Amino acid sequence: AQSVTQLGSHVSVSEGALVLLRCNYSSSVPPYLFWYVQYPNQGLQLLLKYTSAATLVKGINGFEAEFKKSETSFHLTKPSAHMSDAAEYFCAVTPYSSASKIIFGSGTRLSIRP
């Protein structure tokens, strides 16, 4: 079975500071991993995805994430936060071996301080 744990339901950083959103996964088979962003009253937008190729994945809006199998982690980072990054972020997993449903983490709300 697959599961995702996002550490920290709310993260607040200053504009220009490093953004680090944590995600740990549990999967009995090699996973596909995703990070999505959701702005208020909107659907989900894919930031980036890991599909067993490069372990360091670059996404849109300057975000990147590193797949670390030994730590079962897929943390999301951005070197310099921008006010427009304030949103809800979801980490998600789906098994590599078959097309199946995506399991979402509980989400992390990112706030940016001026």
Add this chain to the structure above:
Amino acid sequence: GAVVSQHPSWVICKSGTSVKIECRSLDFQATTMFWYRQFPKQSLMLMATSNEGSKATYEQGVEKDKFLINHASLTLSTLTVTSAHPEDSSFYICSARDPSGYEQYFGPGTRLTVT
């Protein structure tokens, strides 16, 4: 990139009435679509998996007779909330599976308010 639309984007209805929400994949064919429900400040909860030409697969605890799903074509799935009640008020999001098999593309969501 792949685009999924939902209609309506928001709807207000009276208790006891039924509401239909449409989910369309605009530039690709989706044999599988998913319906999620999201409460305020919470994550997405999968309600059901919709397969074209066959019955939907509902998650445990989701009432099949209340949330009717129809996937009549490769680009359209509908969710009908029957005999809606205030507790059905929520944000409903659909997604369509990429033909390659693992990625999902999400619609913009539908805000349902039952008065």
